[in-house]
Amino acid sequence: MALANIAWKAEQAMGHNDNAATAQDVTNPGLNREKWGDSSETMKALIWTGKNKVEMVDTPKPKVIEDRDVILKITGSTVCGSDLHLLHGSVIEMQQGDILGHEFCGIVDDMGSAVTNLKKGDRVVASFQIACGDCMYCKKKQSSQCSRTNSNKIEKAMYGGNTAGMFGYSHFTGGFAGGQAEYTRVPFGDVNLLKLPDNVPDEKGLYLSDVLCTSWHCVVDTGVKEGDVVAIWGAGPIGQMCAEFAFLNGAARVIMVDQNWRLDFVKEKYPKVELLDFSQHKQTKGVVTKLKEMTDGHGPDVALECVAGEYPKGWLHTIELAAGLETDTSEILNEMIESVKNFGRVGITGVYVGYTNHFNIGSLMERGIRFIGNGQAPVHMYWEKLLGMIQDGTIDPMKMVTHRVRVEDLDKVYYKFEKKEDGMQKVFVETRFSAPASAGSPALTKY
Numbered sequence: 001m002a003l004a005n006i007a008w009k010a011e012q013a014m015g016h017n018d019n020a021a022t023a024q025d026v027t028n029p030g031l032n033r034e035k036w037g038d039s040s041e042t043m044k045a046l047i048w049t050g051k052n053k054v055e056m057v058d059t060p061k062p063k064v065i066e067d068r069d070v071i072l073k074i075t076g077s078t079v080c081g082s083d084l085h086l087l088h089g090s091v092i093e094m095q096q097g098d099i100l101g102h103e104f105c106g107i108v109d110d111m112g113s114a115v116t117n118l119k120k121g122d123r124v125v126a127s128f129q130i131a132c133g134d135c136m137y138c139k140k141k142q143s144s145q146c147s148r149t150n151s152n153k154i155e156k157a158m159y160g161g162n163t164a165g166m167f168g169y170s171h172f173t174g175g176f177a178g179g180q181a182e183y184t185r186v187p188f189g190d191v192n193l194l195k196l197p198d199n200v201p202d203e204k205g206l207y208l209s210d211v212l213c214t215s216w217h218c219v220v221d222t223g224v225k226e227g228d229v230v231a232i233w234g235a236g237p238i239g240q241m242c243a244e245f246a247f248l249n250g251a252a253r254v255i256m257v258d259q260n261w262r263l264d265f266v267k268e269k270y271p272k273v274e275l276l277d278f279s280q281h282k283q284t285k286g287v288v289t290k291l292k293e294m295t296d297g298h299g300p301d302v303a304l305e306c307v308a309g310e311y312p313k314g315w316l317h318t319i320e321l322a323a324g325l326e327t328d329t330s331e332i333l334n335e336m337i338e339s340v341k342n343f344g345r346v347g348i349t350g351v352y353v354g355y356t357n358h359f360n361i362g363s364l365m366e367r368g369i370r371f372i373g374n375g376q377a378p379v380h381m382y383w384e385k386l387l388g389m390i391q392d393g394t395i396d397p398m399k400m401v402t403h404r405v406r407v408e409d410l411d412k413v414y415y416k417f418e419k420k421e422d423g424m425q426k427v428f429v430e431t432r433f434s435a436p437a438s439a440g441s442p443a444l445t446k447y
Helices: 003-014 029-036 081-087 153-159 202-209 211-221 237-248 261-269 286-294 315-322 331-339 361-366 379-391 407-418
Strands: 037-050 053-062 070-077 104-111 123-126 183-186 193-195 229-233 253-258 274-277 302-305 345-348 370-373 401-406 426-430
Touching: 003 153, 029 037, 029 053, 037 407, 053 183, 053 407, 070 123, 070 202, 081 407, 104 183, 104 202, 123 202, 193 379, 202 211, 202 379, 202 426, 211 237, 211 345, 211 379, 229 237, 229 331, 237 253, 237 261, 237 302, 253 261, 253 286, 261 274, 274 286, 286 331, 302 331, 331 345, 331 361, 401 407, 407 426
Parallel strands: 229 253, 229 302, 253 274, 302 345, 345 370, 401 426
Antiparallel strands: 037 053, 070 104, 070 183, 070 426, 104 123, 123 193
């Protein structure tokens, strides 16, 4: 049995804490058809079936189970690098049959009696986190840290507190069915859905769900300002949008650290970005040395981590991760700390789930490095501002999107995305409810 599943069994045995104001562990209507499912209709959904295994299935459509619920017909979803941590079992407390997907938009199909700000037929995008709208964090729009939507006991013991509940992201974050499906139930739908105006198609509005807010938060929370030199680890969609947002916030230079075709992809979109292929600098401290060379010996002002902690580079962390002696590698974190100039700033947005070894706390302390855990981005704090930036043309999320795919092909898409095949940077997943492709959308690819 995978560790991800063992941890879920342990949580079940211990029981949850008592802080949640919404039902926990509702990860697939098919797992409790009578209580959670609408027997009148089935839907296609992507489920986790074990470590490195996902599968498309038919399962009942969800139904309203709480008075602030909204049921969405999904018109767009996507696959995120964070989804791969679930696929690999790096994020614990997965149950066979859990529906995945935390980024989605759709059309209001049904709602509970307490939802008064929406109507059937409204086009909306969902925030990837589930906020109650009423707690101390929600009142400050710190929606990713809502104190009333996740009562997981193991997460609180590991972290010292709970994050908000999150769609399609294991029982560790509350256990909520995700949006890689044809329908999704949105708890507290009156606060976790943002209406999309007619001049913003799904192919742009969808990405307010996570990637745009996460990238913006990474940049502003780490304090990128006028004249900064910014180094970004990871040329995926988050890293790409961090580059754009760094320039928008006044950065003088952006240096992208990665390897393979993704560097060229970002360079094509943003010619001002400078590239550092880490595969060409494998010697000890190779990336650190090169970054110093590129910045007059001092290093960047800011380093942004847009990768994650599950990917080791050297043999020591490979062994320690495999043996369960750590959950995350510190290699990239150390590169960032050692690369930035004295009193530089380091922001961590890639997912780190637990504990790491060989962390260079000495450099952090002695050189005054500001080490900032950006946390899960508070979507509610930013999504209205970013929607306005889409509307006025300041940003175009379509710059990320390389593929349009069908929901029924999602299992195959996961494996393509995992292997970085077909030049797949970011996908738009259509369903039978999707509108015709908008201008600029990639042609449909069938797998």
